[in-house]
Amino acid sequence: MSSRNIVICLLRLGDLAMVSGTLKRIKELEPQKRLEVIINPCAKPLLEMLPWVDKAYVFERDLLGQDLTDPQAPIFRATDRLEQFLRSLGSQPVSHLFNFTHNRLSGHLMSLIEAERKTGLVLHPDDSVAIHSSWLQYLNRKDVRFHFHYCDSISRSLGRGRLERPIQLLPTIRGTQEANALIKDKAPRILIQPFSADKKKEWSPESWVSMLNQIHILDSELQAILLCAPDEQLRALELISLAAEQNVDLELGCVSLAGVLSLCEQASVLVTVDTSIKHLASASDISIVELCLGSSQVDFTGTYSPQAIIVNPTVPCHPCDHSRSCHLATHECSEQLPGAVIASIAFHHMRGNSQALAVLAKESQERFAILRPVATNLGFWSYHSLDSRFWETDLMRTVDLLAQSLILEQEDQLAVPPVGSVALNLLSYVQQVAAHVNPREIFKKIERVFEQFAFHGEEIRQLEQEFVGCMRHLHDKNRWQELVQKTIDKRLFKLGEYRFLESQEAGSLPQLNDLRKLQERIKWAKNVNDIKFKIFRSIRSTIKDI
C-alpha cells in the first residue's frame, strides 16, 4: 500500500488559501504520494481551486459541538462521531502528517493519527508537547513586535526556504463562466469587498459610496462590482441602494469563490477589507488595496501580493484585540480613512503611479500609513512605507526579521554563520527602499544602529543577571511579580522589539514552565541582538570598503 501525506488545516477559508502554495509544494516534492487535507466545512468551496489536493476530509466541529452541549444528545455521541471520523481517514499508511492549524484541538488530533513523521503541534495524552518545527513553534510568539507573515511561517516549516508565491489557486471553468456572465464588455472594473465576519474590520457604507463616487470622477469608465456571499446579499442590496441615492452605479457580484478568482483575473483593482477575498485575489495579478481595520494585523496576515497596497490607520488602539468588539464610542480606525483619499490611492495604484502614492502617503501619514509589500531577497515577506521618511523604521523591522530568520533556521549556530551574505542582501534592500537618501546619511544611520545594538547587548547581559536575581525570590510571589514585571518585561519592552507581556497571573508563584519561558525569552533576545550586531558590523565594513 503506497503511503500518503496529510495536512491538518482546521482554520478559516482565508487561512487555507494562505497555505495553498505550501500544499502544492508538498505535492511537488512527493508527487507519488497522495496529498490529503483535513479541513473545516467552511473551507470546502476552496477545494475546486486546489487540484493538487487528492482528497479532503471535513471535520464537522459544529456537529460535535452540538453533541457535547445538547443535554438531550446521548452521552457517547460525540466520542462515537469522532471515532467515525477517524475511521473515515482510512488505514493507508501516513508518511508525513502536518499540522498547520497550531491550536490545541489540532494538537490532540495529531496524536490520534498515526504517521511515520509529524511536523507541527502534537499534544500527547500525557500532556507532553512536541512541535518538530521551529517555524511552527514561532506561531505561538506573542511577545515579538515584528512578526513573520503566517504564509512564511507555514511554508518555511517544510525546510525548503521561502516560497515565491505561497498563495496559489487555479481558476475553474465554472468560475470563469460566472465571471463572464457578469462582465460582458471590455470596460475596466473595480471590485469592492466591504463585508467581513468581524464588524470591526469593516468600513462604513457611507465611506464606500464616497470612495466610489470619487473614483468615478477620476475614471468615468471604471465600473464597480460589489462582491458578496449569498448570506450577505441583503446588506449588499442596502449598500447598492445607498450608492444609487448618490447616483453611483454599483453592480451586485454574488458569485462563488471560484467566480471571485476569475473576476480578479479580469478586473483592474480590488478594494477590500481584511477577509479571505484578499487572499484569493493574491493568487491573481489584480491590483489590491487592503483597508487594514480593527484587529487586522499587517505583519501576520497582510495581503501577500506584490500588487498590493495596504492602508494601515495610525490610531493607538489599532490593531485591537481579536476577541473583543470595538470599545470606543466611534470606530476610529475606520474614520481615519476618507473615501475620497482611498479612491485616489486605488486609482493611482491601478495606474502604477508610485510618485502619486508617495505624495498621498506623505500627506496622510498622521491618519494612516500606506504600505507596499515587497518580494525581498531576504527570505520572507516584508513591506515598506510609501512615505519615504519612514525608511529607518522599515530598516529596523527588516533587520529584526532577518535576525529571527537566521535563528529559526539555526544558521546562527553554524561554525561560520552566513552573516556576510545576509548583510549584502540587506544592503541592497536598504538601497532599494532608501534610494532617495544620501549614502552618507545611510552610513550615519548604520553607525547609530551599530552602537544601539552594542548598547542593547549590555542591557541584555544585565537582564540575564536580573533573572538570576529573581530566582532568589521564587518563594515570594509578590516580590517575584514585581521583579519580573518591573525589570525583565520592562527591559525587553525598552529594547523596542518586544511587546509588554504579562508573564503570569498576578499573585501566583512561578512554575517551572514560567521560568523556562522567561529564560527562553531572554535567550532569544540575546541571540537576536547578537546576530543584528554582527550583521551591522558586516555592513559597516562593506560600506567602509566602498
Add this chain to the structure above:
Amino acid sequence: MMEVKLSQTGFPILLVEGKPLVSQRDPLKEAKAWVDLHKTQFTAVNSVFVLGVGCGYHLVALQETFHGRIVAIESNLNFLSFAREHLSLNLTDVYLLPWVTWDSFRDDRKVREAIGGTYAVINHLPSQTTARAVYREIQDLLIGRTLDDFESLLSVRSDLNHNLSRKSLLNWRKCREFAAPDQRLSIRDLKEVFKSGSDKDISMVNLLMELVR
C-alpha cells in the same frame, strides 16, 4: 377503550378513550410536520430511536427523509399491532420493538448495533399519552446522562468499557454521588472516566474538551 376510525383523507387512525392519537383530518400531513420539526435532531446520525409508535404515520414520514437505521419503541402492544396490521407494507425500513425491560431491550442485536454508533432519541408525544413515565425512563437510559443510566449504557458498550478499570469507575461514581448526584453528566465526566482508558480514549476526550472551552 380503543377504536379504529378513518381520517378525512381515508387513512385508518386510532382513538383511545375517544381521543385520536393523530390528526383526524390528515395524519400524513401531520406526520410530515413532525418530521420537519425534528429534522435537526437526526441530521448526521446513523440511527434514530423513536419513542412511541402510535399509529405509525410519523415513522412512514421519517423513513422517507432519514435513510439510516430507525428503531421504534412502543410499550403498548395494541399500538404495535395496529401499525403492523395497517402499515406493514409502508414501514419496510423501520424496526418495531416492544418495550419490556431494559435487559431485553439492550440484548436486542439491532438495538446494540444502533447504540454502537451515533444516534438520536426522538419522542413522539401523542403516542406516549398512556405511559409517559415509561418513555421518560427509556429516553434517560438511551441518553445516559445520569449516573445509573450512564452505567447501564456503558454495560452495552463493550467497545468502551473494556479499556476502563472497574476500580476507577467505582471511585468516580463515589465522587460524583457525593458532589452532585442529580447533575446531568457531560464531557467533563467522560474525561474523568476515561482517565483510566487507553491513550486513544484520553486524546479523544481531550480533543472534545477543546470544543467546549
